Amino acid sequence: MTTGVSASPIDGTAALLRVDDLCFAYPSRPLFARWCAAFAPGLYLVCGDDGSGKTTLLRLLAGDLPAQSGRLQIGEFLLSDDAPAYRRQVFRTDPACEAFEQWTPMAWFAQLLERYPAFDMALAAQLLEQLFLSPHLDKTGHMMSTGSRRKVWLAAALASCTPVVLMDQPFAALDTPSIRVVTELLQQTTQHSGRVIVLADYEVPNYLRLNGRIALD
Numbered sequence: 001m002t003t004g005v006s007a008s009p010i011d012g013t014a015a016l017l018r019v020d021d022l023c024f025a026y027p028s029r030p031l032f033a034r035w036c037a038a039f040a041p042g043l044y045l046v047c048g049d050d051g052s053g054k055t056t057l058l059r060l061l062a063g064d065l066p067a068q069s070g071r072l073q074i075g076e077f078l079l080s081d082d083a084p085a086y087r088r089q090v091f092r093t094d095p096a097c098e099a100f101e102q103w104t105p106m107a108w109f110a111q112l113l114e115r116y117p118a119f120d121m122a123l124a125a126q127l128l129e130q131l132f133l134s135p136h137l138d139k140t141g142h143m144m145s146t147g148s149r150r151k152v153w154l155a156a157a158l159a160s161c162t163p164v165v166l167m168d169q170p171f172a173a174l175d176t177p178s179i180r181v182v183t184e185l186l187q188q189t190t191q192h193s194g195r196v197i198v199l200a201d202y203e204v205p206n207y208l209r210l211n212g213r214i215a216l217d
Contacts (some may be wrong), residue, residue, distance in 0.1 A: 016041055017164050017196045018063070022070035024060060027076055031056060031216075035070070039164075039198070042211030043190040046200045052216035054200035058166040061198065062092040074164055088115065088176045091160040093153040100141040105133065105152045108141070109159070116160045124159035131155060147173040154182060158189055165197045171204065183208050 015038035022035040022115070031053040046054050057066035059096040061072065063079045065084050072079040088155035109124045128137065131151040141149055150173055157165045170186075173180050183205050190211070191198055 002110055006108045015039060015196075016075060018071075018073045019061070019162050020071040020073075022060065022072070023068045023120075025068065025069075026127050032060075032067075032200040037214070039196045040211070041190070041196055042196045043186060043209070044196070044198045044212045044214065045210050046198060046214045046216065047202060048216030049202075056217060057216070058092055058168055058198065061164070062090050062166055063087045064092065076136055088117075089162055090166060091116065091157045092165075093150075093157050093170065095146075095168060095172070096151060098141070100149075102140055102142070102151065104140055105137060105155070108152070109156060110158065112156060118161040120159045120161055123161075124155050127155035127158055127185070128152070130185070131178060132181075142188065145173075147175065147178065148187075151176065151178065151182075158185060161196055165195060166200070167197065168200050169200065169202075170199055179205060184188060 014046045017037075017039040019035060019037045022032050024032045029051070046057055048054055056065065060067055063072065063083055072086070074086060077086045077089055079086040100111075103111065105123065105128055106121075109119065109121060113121070126133065128151075129153065133148060133151055133155075136144060136148055139148075141152070144152070150170070153166070154170055157167060170182060174182065186197060186199075187209060189195060
């Protein structure tokens with residue numbers, strides 16, 4: 001169980017994402033008890049072993065999984081006050097989801113415009129090229145390898161232009177050149193966009209510069 005872990009803003013920067021007194025437990029396992037964190041714009045890692053709650057925490061932060069209690073806020077948007085508005089401020093990658101199995105990447109991105117009005121289609125197309133997916137743009141999700149599907153998720157997340165991005169195991173199933181490209185994209189995005197990006201993974205490349213790390217037991 002993780003209690004009172006904080007990823008505090010640095011250099012006095014106001015927090016973009018705040019979590020206060022978050023409580024959540026599965027019937028067989030308590031995970032978070034009055035958990036608090038404040039994320040300034042930057043890149044963060046949530047790490048831990050299997051079953052420690054990494055994916056659960058991302059789902060809670062996204063507002064996709066209801067907590068037993070607590071307060072979550074992105075900018076001026078409180079999850080408890082206006083859940084749809086809060087959820088439009090955050091993009092969560094879910095590699096296990098089959099959201100675009102029947103869609104080509106660009107067709108799926110067009111669907112995402114309905115939820116994320118600021119979604120940048122031109123940036124998404126550019127990211128697909130940078131991630132070596134140009135030969136696969138006519139393929140639907142079910143025709144792609146696991147690594148290619150994950151890269152489509154990553155492109156969607158970065159092109160969503162949401163203030164908060166939550167990425168579950170972004171480097172899994174990627175080859176070394178793709179890992180380096182993803183690392184560079186994450187670093188550039190956090191340096192220039194003023195967004196909070198939270199990664200959930202066992203570990204990340206050593207050359208990825210983080211603003212904070214949260215270790216779950």
